[in-house]
Amino acid sequence: MDEMSVLLVDDEREFLEVLTKRLRKRKVNLEVAVSGEEALQTLQTKPVDIVVLDMRMPGMDGLQTLKEIKRINPLVEVIMLTGHANVDAAVEGMELGAFDYLMKPVDFDELLFKLQDAYKRKAMRQQSPGNTLDNDL
Amino acid sequence: MNYVLVVLAVLAVASVLGWLLVRRSSGGGPGEPAKPHADIPPAAITAPPAGDDAGALEDIDDLEGPLEARPRRGGRLALLGDLAAGIAHEINNPVAIMVEEAGWIEDLLEEEEFRNSPNLEELRRALKQIKTQGARCKEVTQNLISFGQKASIKAEDVQLNDLIQDVVNSYDKRVRAGNIRIETELAALLPSCRLSPSQMQQVLLNLINNAIDALGEKGGRVLIRTALDGENIVIDVADTGPGIPPEMLDKIFDPFFTTKPVGRGAGLGLSICYGLVERMGGDLTVESMVGEGAVFHVHIPIIGREAGARKAAGTGDGAPPAEETAAGAVAATPTVVLVVDDEVPFVEALGRRLARRNFEVHTAFSGDEALQILKRRREIDVVVLDVKMPGMDGIQALRETKASRPLTEVILLSAHTTVESAIEGIKLGAFDYLLKPCDMGQLVNQIERARRRKDRQEQRIMEARIKEITSRRI
Numbered sequence: 172m173d174e175m176s177v178l179l180v181d182d183e184r185e186f187l188e189v190l191t192k193r194l195r196k197r198k199v200n201l202e203v204a205v206s207g208e209e210a211l212q213t214l215q216t217k218p219v220d221i222v223v224l225d226m227r228m229p230g231m232d233g234l235q236t237l238k239e240i241k242r243i244n245p246l247v248e249v250i251m252l253t254g255h256a257n258v259d260a261a262v263e264g265m266e267l268g269a270f271d272y273l274m275k276p277v278d279f280d281e282l283l284f285k286l287q288d289a290y291k292r293k294a295m296r297q298q299s300p301g302n303t304l305d306n307d308l
Numbered sequence: 309m310n311y312v313l314v315v316l317a318v319l320a321v322a323s324v325l326g327w328l329l330v331r332r333s334s335g336g337g338p339g340e341p342a343k344p345h346a347d348i349p350p351a352a353i354t355a356p357p358a359g360d361d362a363g364a365l366e367d368i369d370d371l372e373g374p375l376e377a378r379p380r381r382g383g384r385l386a387l388l389g390d391l392a393a394g395i396a397h398e399i400n401n402p403v404a405i406m407v408e409e410a411g412w413i414e415d416l417l418e419e420e421e422f423r424n425s426p427n428l429e430e431l432r433r434a435l436k437q438i439k440t441q442g443a444r445c446k447e448v449t450q451n452l453i454s455f456g457q458k459a460s461i462k463a464e465d466v467q468l469n470d471l472i473q474d475v476v477n478s479y480d481k482r483v484r485a486g487n488i489r490i491e492t493e494l495a496a497l498l499p500s501c502r503l504s505p506s507q508m509q510q511v512l513l514n515l516i517n518n519a520i521d522a523l524g525e526k527g528g529r530v531l532i533r534t535a536l537d538g539e540n541i542v543i544d545v546a547d548t549g550p551g552i553p554p555e556m557l558d559k560i561f562d563p564f565f566t567t568k569p570v571g572r573g574a575g576l577g578l579s580i581c582y583g584l585v586e587r588m589g590g591d592l593t594v595e596s597m598v599g600e601g602a603v604f605h606v607h608i609p610i611i612g613r614e615a616g617a618r619k620a621a622g623t624g625d626g627a628p629p630a631e632e633t634a635a636g637a638v639a640a641t642p643t644v645v646l647v648v649d650d651e652v653p654f655v656e657a658l659g660r661r662l663a664r665r666n667f668e669v670h671t672a673f674s675g676d677e678a679l680q681i682l683k684r685r686r687e688i689d690v691v692v693l694d695v696k697m698p699g700m701d702g703i704q705a706l707r708e709t710k711a712s713r714p715l716t717e718v719i720l721l722s723a724h725t726t727v728e729s730a731i732e733g734i735k736l737g738a739f740d741y742l743l744k745p746c747d748m749g750q751l752v753n754q755i756e757r758a759r760r761r762k763d764r765q766e767q768r769i770m771e772a773r774i775k776e777i778t779s780r781r782i
Contacts, residue, residue, distance in 0.1 A: 183401055183404075183405070185405050186401070186404055186405050186408065189405065189408040189409050189411075189412050190408055192412055192415075193408065193411060193412050193415055196415050227397075274446075274450075275400050275401070275404050276400055276401075276403050276404030276407055276408075276442060276445075276446050277404065279408065279411050281684065284683075284684050285684075288684075
């Protein structure tokens with residue numbers, strides 16, 4: 172997992188702290204941001220493979236942030252975290268190009284699996300930029 | 309037990325809320341009409357919460373004959389739903405942090421310094437317990453969040469007479485024991501309407517359970533009637549119990565209002581029913597005369613009349629078997645299929661053909677891979693599984709799938725030489741088996757039938773859960 176670079180975006184600092192420790196222990200290259208705006212700023216200077224994005228934050232909301240991320244770099248994969256069992260927002264996010272979503276409280280192992288899957292898809296897309304293959308393989 | 313704690317917590321918050329809104333409830337023993345309390349003024353004036361929709365109650369004393377009441381619209385129930393969802397979200401965050409910290413401790417325990425610690429096993433066990441309890445919290449909050457959800461649940465074309473007949477049939481044993489008769493008067497050629505069958509089942513179960521409770525020890529009759537009333541279908545649930553006194557009529561749809569003694573029902577049933585009926589675009593009202601029982605009226609608009617008329621013409625007032633009705637239903641979400649076979653070209657070809665028929669397809673080339681995917685993707689409805697594969701064979705994969713996901717259906721694909729394994733598979737819970745090369749139409753048919761069976765099982769489980777919450781029997 173040490174090639175993977177991830178940006179974690181969540182306004183809950185304690186959650187961010189413990190998740191950071193656990194991911195860094197597994198050699199994931201990690202950046203963090205506590206808001207949509209901060210996430211976008213970070214992405215300008217530090218490109219990442221995957222963004223894990225809490226959908227329910229004050230300030231710039233999840234879907235807005237997602238749109239912006241995809242505009243800046245469409246190849247970045249986004250995994251949504253919904254504390255909101257708001258399936259509509261999650262589905263809309265998928266339509267905007269998010270990779271998938273997970274419900275909070277998030278199962279750490281599930282998050283790891285999703286990160287691996289998202290990384291695989293990003294790698295595939297980067298190899299063949301014209302390929303719009305969306306199937307999971 | 310967990311449900312009790314959560315309901316008590318919501319009860320506590322809601323009673324504070326209720327106090328703020330100047331609410332009072334009357335109580336009485338089961339089966340007894342409530343005696344008006346001396347301290348409740350005859351026409352209690354309550355201030356509706358800000359933003360309450362129009363829905364002032366007519367002055368009951370002015371009406372004659374059976375008294376009909378409408379619950380106040382929108383306002384309070386929506387408030388409760390938002391409250392429940394809000395609490396759930398607030399709880400989710402601290403629980404998430406707790407569970408992650410427990411996981412972090414687990415990570416640290418793998419360090420060298422702890423290797424020979426005498427308490428290592430116990431520490432691990434305790435941490436696992438924290439995670440388990442955290443998962444339970446998550447389940448409970450999900451239930452609360454669903455209660456507050458405005459999103460609609462899968463709507464289908466439903467023949468209400470069939471649904472009602474199914475529900476009534478499930479009462480047989482309980483009813484015979486307690487000298488209660490459940491009767492039906494179902495209108496012939498009732499058009500179909502478009503709603504979520506599981507939600508309607510919840511409503512019916514609640515109303516019928518209340519009717520049975522009202523009859524109490526003395527027993528009596530419960531009558532369920534369907535009729536067409538202009539643009540609506542009307543379902544009546546009537547009982548010959550003691551009836552509902554006028555001062556209670558405008559309160560019975562309020563959340564946490566109950567005449568049952570503490571511990572025997574939280575009083576959520578009718579408010580949930582009201583919310584569900586409202587979500588279906590309908591209306592729930594009650595009529596009652598003390599000494600003569602009560603009737604609950606469920607009005608449901610008929611949407612999609614063309615489809616309804618077509619079905620009504622062919623149906624008549626009998627009860628076609630549930631499977632046939634489901635065959636006419638339009639599933640709102642595509643079926644998710646996992647295709648598993650070590651022959652890569654076969655899997656890819658099958659996957660493409662299924663995708664063209666609007667299935668959502670995932671693929672795996674081995675039993676191990678299939679199990680991994682099933683672990684990550686909870687939404688898989690049906691697995692199409694080759695019996696003979698190197699490594700983990702189909703039967704083993706079937707066993708493990710059924711062990712972790714009993715509701716997921718499995719269809720086995722077998723060559724002529726492996727038919728015996730396929731039959732063994734049926735005994736282990738596979739839905740069916742098909743011989744390769746299999747006819748595409750047959751396979752699609754079986755996948756759809758398997759999906760319907762899964763949906764029915766899930767509905768039954770959901771009903772049981774709702775019954776548990778709303779009609780508490782300790």
